[in-house]
Amino acid sequence: MKWRWLLVALAVPALLAAAAAGIAAWWLQRPLPLAQPVVEVSIERGTSPRAVAQAWVDAGVRTSPELLYQWFRWSGDAPRIRAGSYEVHTGVTPRELLGKMVRGDEVLEAVRLIEGWTFRQFRAALAAAPNLRPTIAGLSDADVMAAIGAPGKPAEGWFFPDTYLYSRGVSDLTVLKRAHAAMQRHLDAAWAARADGLPLKSPDEALILASIVEKETGVEADRRLVAGVFVNRLRIGMRLQTDPAVIYGLGEAFDGNLTRRHLETDGPYNTYTRAGLPPTPIAMPGLASLRAAVNPEPTKALYFVARGDGSSVFSETLEDHNRAVNRYQRGQR
Template identity: 55%
Template sequence: MSKFVFKLLGISAIGLGLVGGWFAFELFSFQRNAMNVTAEKIFVVEPGSSLSGIARRLHNAGVIEQPRYLSLVGRWRGHAQRLQAGEYRLEPGMTPLQLLDRMVAGEVVQYALTVVEGWTFKEMLQAVAAHEKLSHTLEGLDSAQIMHRLGVAGEHPEGRFLPETYHFAAGLSDVEFLKRAYQAMRALLQREWPLRAAGLPYASPYEALIMASIIEKETAVPAERAEIAGVFVRRLEKGMRLQTDPTVIYGLGEDFDGNIRRRDLRHDTPYNTYTRHGLPPTPIALPGADAVYAALHPAPGESLYFVAKGDGSHHFSATLEEHINAVRQYQLRRQP
């Protein structure tokens, strides 16, 4: 072979090496340089999407300039078959490599829904039904049918779901959301029931849950929860009726117009603790963790009565005479 041929082959090898080096540098730069994202946006990866299809969509959206590069980088890193479906947040400064890593890890956009302390089961269902990122499958079902769908047929739903903020990916079903809230309350009771104060007049964790729901509706002042729990526990121990307005209101249901009257207190329902002794048959709302704790750890003392002072707090009394005077001071004087 002539010297000319050797020289030509050498030049070709150098050229190929230069091209290969340039291409490797291009890929390296592509995966680590920021994509064309000037404002936060959501990119949806549908189930069954291929890496090349994702790359084309990102290119068509103006996010990347070289879709082939993204496919090559993804395959080289072993990501092609590991990308997970869902919504992904594209942010200014994000690189293609960061996006691929996010898709492999399934770090999808998280949405939130807060179940509020003191809501009823009906109010929680309305909030769930209104959330556009949940998948809705329960429309038209009554409470019994919903509890059957949750796998707890026969249970009354009120109070069974823990109020807190839940995060989830788009498309989570309303059934799965409710299961999470249900399991959270169940776990809370299982954890706190064995730690309860001694001698409480509850036959089961469910009775403690009923008490917690009453405490939740009686006060918005955190410091009062244990004291109110103490009043109700002492009344139960003495065989006194609880005489708490929120249970009456719950028993009235749709008939309650916003004002509780004497005739309402005399109107007997299973939830009227003015006409019936003991706890109502079910919770009357969704109690938060603090209300559950208060029900299981009531404050000691002698108070048997309390009356709202008009500022959200209550006056506590140990005797009926003191209570009557407090009613005159805080309630009757405010009436027109």
């Protein structure tokens, strides 16, 4: 009889272990109760697995934080949990919740920075972006450039316009660092592929010209021709006479009406009174404008005027240009 009791004594722990394993397997496949249909959690870098489990419970996952933590540990994936912003929906299981964090399957927000915008407009877009942590509101443009590691560089022009995805809770400075790195990368590539004999001394000057091209036309077919006109003027020492530069120099004082007085009042951005490029870019150029600035269309044109449909008429002589102005700007035939 003793041997029978011994078998029972040995079998009980094994049965209990099997039962526990079965319960664990059942629990891992069962949907977790949620306080609301969607539960969101942001995990900072360095957060411990125990704190991650507690964060989910605090946010609305109705289970034991200890049970959730032990599942993270038992799986072996606890060290692989990634920082980020996550959300789970009704029906999520413990296995799916952990898998989402291990994969880094985050909820991402997006902010779109548009070609031709100024840095002031970029800052406004970042300030309005959802779930983007504001850190630059009290900083000057110079302070922002110092904070991203580019002290002394003008803010204008140095951020690449694009759509940027970001995790909820990251700072606006993080997005700006990415946009600045993207502009530096695209500018370096464009400068390396530039045409020979350009009257541009540096990538900085190419960026300034690209910003002017960006503001002067949105028509793809005209971009390189517009760049060609300005390159021709730079070569012969002719003033650029570009209205967008004057408007930029006026800043918030510009009311939408560019007058003769504006064109005759000297200032660093008045390309009617001063020769050469303005001191900084006047907007954020896109990739097409960057490439056009360093690979302009070979042309003899020195002038262009808008047709009114977005495209332009290009002229080699002032006489032809004046006729085009009369036709397309003044409605004279």
